[in-house]
Structures are given as C-alpha cells and as structure tokens.
Amino acid sequence: MRWLRTSPRQSVICWLRAISCRSTARSFQIPTGENMKEFFLPPPNLRRPGSTVWAYLRDSGGAAQENSVPQQEAEVRAYCDRYKLALVEIFRDVAKSGGSVTGRDDFERMIDMSKIKDLRPDGLLIWNFARFTRDKDDSTFYKALLRKRGIVIHSMTDPIPDDDFGSRIVETVIDLSNEEKRRQTSRDVKRGLKALVSEGFSPGTPPKGYKRSAPIERGIKRDGKPRMVSKWERDPELWELVILAWTMRAEGRSLQEIQNATAGRLFTSPASWNGFFRSKTYLGIGVSGDLEVENHHEAAITRDVWEAVQKLNRENPMQQDHPRHPRRVGNPSLFTGFTYCLECGSMMTHTPGHKNKPWRYYMCGTKFRQGVKYCKSRRVGAQRSETAVLDAVINRVLTVDFFDQVIHVTRAKFSDTSATEKKIAALKERAVDLDVAFQRAMNAHEKTGSELALERMKQREGERAQVKAEIAHLESQIAASKLEIAPEAIQIAMNRWREQITEARKGDDIKFVRAWLYRFVSRIELGYNRAQIYYTYPMNDFSLADALFAFPLRGGTNNNPA
Incomplete structure (x- = not known):
C-alpha cells in the first residue's frame, strides 16, 4: 500500500476508489486459512499483543444468511488468534434489521456494558460497518459514544485509512452508502410484496381462519430455481369459529364470552382479540402497506358485521385515543408525577395490586421494567406512605x-x-x-x-x-x-x-x-x-x-x- 505515504487528500481519493470498486461487486468468497491475512485489514490501533476486544455480529435473517453470524464468529476468532487479541465478549443479533437499533438486544447490552469503566475493552471488532448499523444517524451517534469511552472501533473488511482526517471522511461515505442500500432494499421488498398482493398472492403468515394454498410457481429466480408463492384459503378447522367470534362481537358480547365460546382454539387470552377485530383481512381485502386489494381472497364476514364491530371498538374507553381512557380520567394515586425512588432516583410507579388481593403500593420504575438487579429498593405501601407524607x-x-x-x-x-x-x-x-x-x-x-x-x-x-x-x-x-x-x-x-x-x-x-x-x-x-x-x-x-x-x-x- 504505497499510497499511504501520499497526502491525506490523495489517500482519501484512493480509499473512495476502493470503496467504489467494492460496492460494484455482487458477491465474494470469504477467505479462510492463509488467504485470510491478505483479505482482512490489520487492527491499526490495537497492535499491542493482548489488547482486549469485543465483537459485534449481526445478520438480517433469511435463507441466504442463516449461517452468517456463525461464519462471522469463526473469522473473528481466527482474526484475534492471528493478531494476539484477547476476545472477552461476543454480542450477537441474529435475524435483526440494521435499519434501527430498536429490538437489537445484544447491541443495547453492549452499549450498556460500555458504561462500566472496568468492563470496557480496548477495541470493538465488527465484520463491516453495515453489520454495526445501516442508519447513518445511529452509526454516527453510537460510534462517537463508544469512542468517547475509549473504545477503538475496527472494521475487519471496510478499507479505512489510518489518518484521522481521511478515516472520518471515508467512514461517513460508507455510512451514507449503507443507509442508501438499506433504503433501496426496503423499497424493493415493499414493491415486491405489493406486486404479489395485487396479483392475488398472499405473502406472510395467514391470519386465524385461513391457511396457505398449495405452492404456485411464479417465475424463475436468478439461480434458475422456480419462485414459489401461495394464496390464502379457508381453514376448515377454524373457519366456523372465526365467523362465530365476529358474529358474537357484532351483537355486543364481551371478549371473555367469545373466548369461552371458542374454547381457546383461536386465542388463549381475551387480550389477544383486539387486533383480530381490527383486521380487514376478514373482509376479503389483501393489505400491503397502504395498498388494499378488494376481493383478494374469500371473505369471512359481511360489511355490516364489520361496521358493527368497529363501532364497538370506537366506543371502548380502553382505546388509546378515547377521551374516557382510564389514564386520561386520572391515575388514582396521590403521588403520581413527582415521586422518585430514594435508592436510584427513577420515577416511582403505582400499582393497585392483584384483583383478588388488592394492595396499593409504589415501586421503583426501573426495577418494575428491568428487574431487581437494577435497583434493590422494596415496594412501599401506598396508604401508609401517603398518610405519613x-x-x-x-x-x-x-x-x-x-x-x-x-x-x-x-x-x-x-x-x-x-x-x-x-x-x-x-x-x-x-x-x-x-x-x-x-x-x-x-x-x-x-x-x-x-x-x-x-x-x-x-x-x-x-x-x-x-x-x-x-x-x-x-x-x-x-x-x-x-x-x-x-x-x-x-x-x-x-x-x-x-x-x-x-x-x-x-x-x-x-x-x-x-x-x-x-x-x-x-x-x-x-x-x-x-x-x-x-x-x-x-x-x-x-x-x-x-x-x-x-x-x-x-x-x-x-x-x-x-
């Protein structure tokens, strides 16, 4: 790499050319063994033998990536052995989208662990920056956060120059490229799903009362294999129960009554019915995003039954946008809004207790949401504390x-x-x-x-x-x-x-x-x-x-x- 001895501006141009060439490739073979040292980039700021590192691994799911995380892990371990790095923690998010950090449990665990100074490693290894995140804002924020905590972030495959000036520019270009790739993929997937729905096909899991038809051939994949799709048809085992549930609800029957009448064969809990009674699927409408296709499949209910059920939904005070929702009427606790945990400072939450054994108490909100390991406080009786204050x-x-x-x-x-x-x-x-x-x-x-x-x-x-x-x-x-x-x-x-x-x-x-x-x-x-x-x-x-x-x-x- 003779160009490393040139000016920073020339270095950046060379790196951008390398990125451009890499982005045109459709696929590549992951090297193994002796070829690995020529493919993977050495850790520029982790040259001290014994440097501690974490590794973050992620894939987006799907048949093409079912072995992606294990392959990444194997290469990371071999990489650490070659460069004498101490791998102390591996974070894995399998079948998780890179478009957001929400729902990526191990990513969030990694960020939380980095808050603890004694646990911080010298560096973080990632396969490439797309595995870290495909959202530019998330990438900028979390990379800056980890670096401020003294953690070196090293991509094993992205060509990043050593100098600070060039590295930041190239990383920004890579982040923009990854985000645009995510947007293009999202648009392509949504367009494909809408095309399937408009043609009468049904991607995804069928709702209760329906099942997939026999596979239907629709075109040929790039690898020459047939592309198989399916439609939705009635499920004879649950069809009559679906019609019964909608009819009872239209008559004003409670969710518990419907639950008993269907003997738990559709849902095991009354709370699960809310989404069921809002799905236009049972009108025979195929839905994909904002696309709605009439007569897409066989309808289970009539429009009159649908309207009657939706009227009940709108009148239900438990709906979030209802003016008489209990949280809008008022939480029956004296300390709501200005009471905090004496141990950790989190907002306290009020709980009325079990319906069969009511006992009002206040509890640390952090402990309530995340468990006892995050706060050692105890529950405080509401009546006793309110009277004392x-x-x-x-x-x-x-x-x-x-x-x-x-x-x-x-x-x-x-x-x-x-x-x-x-x-x-x-x-x-x-x-x-x-x-x-x-x-x-x-x-x-x-x-x-x-x-x-x-x-x-x-x-x-x-x-x-x-x-x-x-x-x-x-x-x-x-x-x-x-x-x-x-x-x-x-x-x-x-x-x-x-x-x-x-x-x-x-x-x-x-x-x-x-x-x-x-x-x-x-x-x-x-x-x-x-x-x-x-x-x-x-x-x-x-x-x-x-x-x-x-x-x-x-x-x-x-x-x-x-």
Missing part, C-alpha cells in the same frame, strides 16, 4: 414555627448574594448559548430531516429548560433573603392552607388532593421506611396591602413513613 405536610411544613426556621436559614444562607448573582449571570449566558444551539439544530432538522439533529434539538431544549429553572430558583432565593412578612399574615396563611388540605382529604377526589399537595411538595423521594420531602411555599398567598410575593421558598425534610 400528608401528616408531615400538615403538622410540620405548614406550621408557623417551621416557616420561621425556613426564613431564618434562608436569610443566613443568602446574606451575601454576590456569589449567587455571579452564578445567575453565568447561567443567563449559558441560556443564550443554548438558544442559539437550539435554533441551529432546528434549522438543520428542517433542512435535512436528520434524526440526529432532532435528537440534539430535544437535548438542547431540555438543557435550556433546566437552566431557566435554575435561574428562577436562584432568583427566588435572593428574593427570599430579603423577605419581610408580618406574623399575622403567616398565621392566617398557615391556618388557611391546613384547613384546605384537611378538607380535601375528607373527600374521595384523589386528583383534588394531589393538586393541593403539589402546591407544597415539589418532589418526594420514597424509600421503604423513610422519605425525603422537597417542600415549597406559594408566596402569592401572603398577599398584603403593600406587597405581592410571587416566588416560592423551597427546601427538603426527612420523614419516616413507617
């Missing part, structure tokens, strides 16, 4: 003595406000910079439609909101240090607040009680036998004849919910 607010936070202590501590803490004022000035400069960055990201997203630009725009928006909240908090602290409130006004406000929240507790309207509690509690960190309450005072309630205070006083207090 409400009692603490009424009997401690909303008392004149406690308020006086807060005022005294605040004045002592902020007697010299020069440092706070400097911090506010710095935050305001930061807010201006974030406004500019947000506008740039928004312009980039509008011009290019880049998902990475959209992600940056969301990130800047969150940072901007956080900075503005910090500014408001610091300004309120300065104002609180100069606060003068008549003792009579404090006593009147405290009495009124306690009366209002006590009266709210007597009713059954959880949302009303929560609205009052949220006026005085901005955050609760909840543990099994203790809680940290972050309180706030709505100072506009201290309205006097000569002043109106419209800023909060914030603080925190420990409370034992036991």
Whole structure:
C-alpha cells in the first residue's frame, strides 16, 4: 500500500476508489486459512499483543444468511488468534434489521456494558460497518459514544485509512452508502410484496381462519430455481369459529364470552382479540402497506358485521385515543408525577395490586421494567406512605414555627448574594448559548430531516429548560433573603392552607388532593421506611396591602413513613 505515504487528500481519493470498486461487486468468497491475512485489514490501533476486544455480529435473517453470524464468529476468532487479541465478549443479533437499533438486544447490552469503566475493552471488532448499523444517524451517534469511552472501533473488511482526517471522511461515505442500500432494499421488498398482493398472492403468515394454498410457481429466480408463492384459503378447522367470534362481537358480547365460546382454539387470552377485530383481512381485502386489494381472497364476514364491530371498538374507553381512557380520567394515586425512588432516583410507579388481593403500593420504575438487579429498593405501601407524607405536610411544613426556621436559614444562607448573582449571570449566558444551539439544530432538522439533529434539538431544549429553572430558583432565593412578612399574615396563611388540605382529604377526589399537595411538595423521594420531602411555599398567598410575593421558598425534610 504505497499510497499511504501520499497526502491525506490523495489517500482519501484512493480509499473512495476502493470503496467504489467494492460496492460494484455482487458477491465474494470469504477467505479462510492463509488467504485470510491478505483479505482482512490489520487492527491499526490495537497492535499491542493482548489488547482486549469485543465483537459485534449481526445478520438480517433469511435463507441466504442463516449461517452468517456463525461464519462471522469463526473469522473473528481466527482474526484475534492471528493478531494476539484477547476476545472477552461476543454480542450477537441474529435475524435483526440494521435499519434501527430498536429490538437489537445484544447491541443495547453492549452499549450498556460500555458504561462500566472496568468492563470496557480496548477495541470493538465488527465484520463491516453495515453489520454495526445501516442508519447513518445511529452509526454516527453510537460510534462517537463508544469512542468517547475509549473504545477503538475496527472494521475487519471496510478499507479505512489510518489518518484521522481521511478515516472520518471515508467512514461517513460508507455510512451514507449503507443507509442508501438499506433504503433501496426496503423499497424493493415493499414493491415486491405489493406486486404479489395485487396479483392475488398472499405473502406472510395467514391470519386465524385461513391457511396457505398449495405452492404456485411464479417465475424463475436468478439461480434458475422456480419462485414459489401461495394464496390464502379457508381453514376448515377454524373457519366456523372465526365467523362465530365476529358474529358474537357484532351483537355486543364481551371478549371473555367469545373466548369461552371458542374454547381457546383461536386465542388463549381475551387480550389477544383486539387486533383480530381490527383486521380487514376478514373482509376479503389483501393489505400491503397502504395498498388494499378488494376481493383478494374469500371473505369471512359481511360489511355490516364489520361496521358493527368497529363501532364497538370506537366506543371502548380502553382505546388509546378515547377521551374516557382510564389514564386520561386520572391515575388514582396521590403521588403520581413527582415521586422518585430514594435508592436510584427513577420515577416511582403505582400499582393497585392483584384483583383478588388488592394492595396499593409504589415501586421503583426501573426495577418494575428491568428487574431487581437494577435497583434493590422494596415496594412501599401506598396508604401508609401517603398518610405519613400528608401528616408531615400538615403538622410540620405548614406550621408557623417551621416557616420561621425556613426564613431564618434562608436569610443566613443568602446574606451575601454576590456569589449567587455571579452564578445567575453565568447561567443567563449559558441560556443564550443554548438558544442559539437550539435554533441551529432546528434549522438543520428542517433542512435535512436528520434524526440526529432532532435528537440534539430535544437535548438542547431540555438543557435550556433546566437552566431557566435554575435561574428562577436562584432568583427566588435572593428574593427570599430579603423577605419581610408580618406574623399575622403567616398565621392566617398557615391556618388557611391546613384547613384546605384537611378538607380535601375528607373527600374521595384523589386528583383534588394531589393538586393541593403539589402546591407544597415539589418532589418526594420514597424509600421503604423513610422519605425525603422537597417542600415549597406559594408566596402569592401572603398577599398584603403593600406587597405581592410571587416566588416560592423551597427546601427538603426527612420523614419516616413507617
């Protein structure tokens, strides 16, 4: 490779020519044995013997790739043996699309493991960058993330120059090429599926009540073998059950009644019927994306039955877009939206318990979704903790003595406000910079439609909101240090607040009680036998004849919910 001694610009041109030549090849034979050393590219930044590496392997599935991941693994192991690399972990995503990282469990596990400094390897081996991901934004983001964590990413087959200038340009070209290849493949597949459906054929798995017909020859493949397709026809074992289910639903029968009538032969759970009763397949319509072909196959129901069932679907309050969905009516928990796990800081989730043994409790959201290994916290009884927090607010936070202590501590803490004022000035400069960055990201997203630009725009928006909240908090602290409130006004406000929240507790309207509690509690960190309450005072309630205070006083207090 004599050209490596030329200028960076000439190097990039040579590499682009190599990529262009490679992209024109339809197929190639994977080398083995002694030929491997001439085919695979040596690891430029992993030359130290014993360097630790991970390997990420992926294929897209299908008959042509059924052995792809095992072949990649065999070559990776041979590659590590040749260059004396220590292969400590292999991540495999079999039959997973490269168009997105969603659903690629081992890819996500690899990213999560890279967060732990002691587990990070020196490098990551991939067959090529297309195996890593075919989405340009994902590729840019995750490669930058791994590299910032000190991990060298090495493609065994993509020709990447050693110099930093040329490597970044060539990688970008490869990523663009991979993404365009994915788009072309997706368009070709969708076009092929639509063509099959429009001709009366039925790709994919038949729905309940249908089965595939005998194979039908449709053209010849490139390898000379016949291309076999099929149509959908009625399944005599389930056909009458399908008609029965639709008829019962049109009459307004419940899903449980339909489940019992069909004896579990169609579905084993009532929850599985929702998609069944929305499928236009049973009208005899063939569907492929936005294409709908009438009289595609034999219909199981009439249009009248379809309309009756869809009317019931629209009236069902459990539908996500229904205005009376339970989550829109309100979650019957007092701490919804501002309670966090005392152990890990994740948002707490409320659970009513089993229907046969109801017991309301709060549980760490991370533990609820990912399991006990991610958080060691325990479940907290809802009634016990809610009562303890409400009692603490009424009997401690909303008392004149406690308020006086807060005022005294605040004045002592902020007697010299020069440092706070400097911090506010710095935050305001930061807010201006974030406004500019947000506008740039928004312009980039509008011009290019880049998902990475959209992600940056969301990130800047969150940072901007956080900075503005910090500014408001610091300004309120300065104002609180100069606060003068008549003792009579404090006593009147405290009495009124306690009366209002006590009266709210007597009713059954959880949302009303929560609205009052949220006026005085901005955050609760909840543990099994203790809680940290972050309180706030709505100072506009201290309205006097000569002043109106419209800023909060914030603080925190420990409370034992036991």
